[in-house]
Amino acid sequence: IEFWRGVPMGPPDPILGVTEAFRRDTNKYKINVGVGAYRDENGKPYVLDSVRKAEDILHSQRSDKEYLPITGLNDFLGLAAKLAYGPDSKPLKENRIAVVQSISGTGALRIGMEFCSAFYPGVRAIYLPKPTWGAHPAIAEKAGLSIRRYRYFDEKTMGLNFEGLKADLEDAFDGSIILLHACAQNPTGVDPTPEQWKEIEEIIRRKQHLPFFDMAYQGFASGDVDVDAFALRYFVEKGHQVALCQSFAKNLGLYGERAGTFSMITSSPEERERVVSQLKRVIRPLYSSPPLHPAQLVATILGDPALYAQWLGEVKKMADRIIDMRHKLYNRLIELQTPGSWEHIKSQIGMFSFTGLTPEQVDILGKYASIWMTRDGRISMAGLNDHNLEYFAENVSKAIK
Numbered sequence: 579i580e581f582w583r584g585v586p587m588g589p590p591d592p593i594l595g596v597t598e599a600f601r602r603d604t605n606k607y608k609i610n611v612g613v614g615a616y617r618d619e620n621g622k623p624y625v626l627d628s629v630r631k632a633e634d635i636l637h638s639q640r641s642d643k644e645y646l647p648i649t650g651l652n653d654f655l656g657l658a659a660k661l662a663y664g665p666d667s668k669p670l671k672e673n674r675i676a677v678v679q680s681i682s683g684t685g686a687l688r689i690g691m692e693f694c695s696a697f698y699p700g701v702r703a704i705y706l707p708k709p710t711w712g713a714h715p716a717i718a719e720k721a722g723l724s725i726r727r728y729r730y731f732d733e734k735t736m737g738l739n740f741e742g743l744k745a746d747l748e749d750a751f752d753g754s755i756i757l758l759h760a761c762a763q764n765p766t767g768v769d770p771t772p773e774q775w776k777e778i779e780e781i782i783r784r785k786q787h788l789p790f791f792d793m794a795y796q797g798f799a800s801g802d803v804d805v806d807a808f809a810l811r812y813f814v815e816k817g818h819q820v821a822l823c824q825s826f827a828k829n830l831g832l833y834g835e836r837a838g839t840f841s842m843i844t845s846s847p848e849e850r851e852r853v854v855s856q857l858k859r860v861i862r863p864l865y866s867s868p869p870l871h872p873a874q875l876v877a878t879i880l881g882d883p884a885l886y887a888q889w890l891g892e893v894k895k896m897a898d899r900i901i902d903m904r905h906k907l908y909n910r911l912i913e914l915q916t917p918g919s920w921e922h923i924k925s926q927i928g929m930f931s932f933t934g935l936t937p938e939q940v941d942i943l944g945k946y947a948s949i950w951m952t953r954d955g956r957i958s959m960a961g962l963n964d965h966n967l968e969y970f971a972e973n974v975s976k977a978i979k
C-alpha cells in the first residue's frame with residue numbers, strides 16, 4: 579500500500595529557500611543577503627572567541643551527559659534572565675519570574691504561545707506586527723492561538739507607522755496578547771524610539787494587554803545589551819507581567835546550538851511555581867528535556883566575568899560592522915544617483931534592512947546579478963562587506979533605474 583501518495587510538495591521556506599538558491603548559483607560574484615546569520619568581513623560565519631574558550635573549558639570539565647530537568651540547566655536560566663531583565667530587576671530579586679530553557683527563540687515562542695493558548699484568561703488571539711518574522715504566524719497557529727495583525731511598517735517613509743500601530747492597539751479587545759520585537763525588528767529593521775515605546779506602554783497598560791516580547795537580538799542591534807533591552811525593562815518597571823522569548827542565536831553566534839529561554843513575570847513565588855509546573859506540561863510532550871551543551875556554553879560565558887566582558891566586546895564588534903555597512907551602502911547608493919531616498923538604510927537597526935525593492939526587482943537581482951534576498955526586499959546587512967559592497971550597490975542601483 580502506498581501510504582504517502584497524496585503528500586504534496588511543500589513550498590520552499592521564504593527565507594531558507596533563498597540560501598538554497600544561493601548555494602545552487604555558480605556565479606563567483608554571488609551574494610547571499612537572505613538568511614539572517616552574521617558573516618564576518620570576509621563573508622564567513624563567525625564563531626566568537628568567547629564561545630571557543632567556553633568550549634575548551636567545557637571539554638576540560640568532561641561533565642556527564644545526564645538528562646537536564648524539563649526546565650533546563652538552572653545556572654543558565656538564572657544568568658540568561660539576569661542578562662535580559664538586568665541585574666537589578668525587582669521581579670527577579672523577588673523570585674517572581676518563571677524561566678524555562680527553550681530550543682532557541684523559536685522554541686521559546688512555541689512554549690509561550692502554547693501556554694497562552696491553554697491558560698490565557700483573555701481572548702486567545704495574538705497580535706503580530708505587519709510585517710513580522712516569517713515563522714511567527716505558523717508558530718502561533720501550531721500553538722493554538724488565532725492571529726490578528728497590527729500596523730507597524732510605513733512603506734512611504736520606510737519607517738514606523740506609529741499612528742496606525744497605536745490605533746490598532748487601541749482597537750484591539752482589552753486584554754489582547756501583543757507580540758513586540760524588543761529590538762532590531764525583523765524584517766524591517768525599524769524600532770520605536772524610547773519616547774514611542776513609552777506611548778506604546780501607556781496604551782498597553784490602559785488596555786491591559788499582555789506584552790509578549792520576542793528578543794532575538796539583545797546586544798546585536800545597538801551593540802549594547804542594556805540599550806537593546808530598554809523596551810523590555812521599561813515595561814517591567816511599569817509593572818507589566820511580560821512574557822519573553824530569548825534567543826542566543828545571533829548575539830552569541832550559537833545559531834545551530836539552539837540556546838534560548840522562555841520566561842513570564844508572575845505575581846508571587848507561589849504563582850511562579852504554578853506557572854513553571856504548567857510550562858513543564860507544555861515541554862514534556864514536545865521534546866521532554868532540552869539540550870545540555872548550549873545551556874552549558876551560555877552559562878560558562880555569562881557566568882565568568884572575563885568571558886562575559888570579552889563577549890560584550892565581540893557582540894559590539896558585530897553590531898558595529900553592520901552599522902558600518904549601512905553607512906557605506908547608503909553613501910554608495912547616493913554616489914550612484916540611485917532614485918529614491920535611502921536614509922532608511924542608515925536609520926534602520928539590527929541585522930536587516932527593508933530596502934523597498936519590489937519582488938520583481940528582487941527576482942531580477944537574483945537571476946541576472948546572483949544577488950539573493952527574500953522577495954520582500956529585506957536584506958541581511960551581515961551579508962555585505964568591503965569586498966562585495968560595490969558590486970551589490972551597482973546592481974541594486976541598476977535594478978531600480
Ligand SMILES: Cc1ncc(COP(=O)(O)O)c(CNOCC(=O)O)c1O
Nearest residue numbers: 593613614682683684711764794825827
Ligand atoms: C524576530 C525573531 N524571533 C525569533 C527568531 C528565532 O531564531 P532562533 O530560533 O534561531 O533562535 C528569529 C530568527 N530569525 O531568523 C533569521 C531570519 O529571519 O533570517 C527572529 O528573527
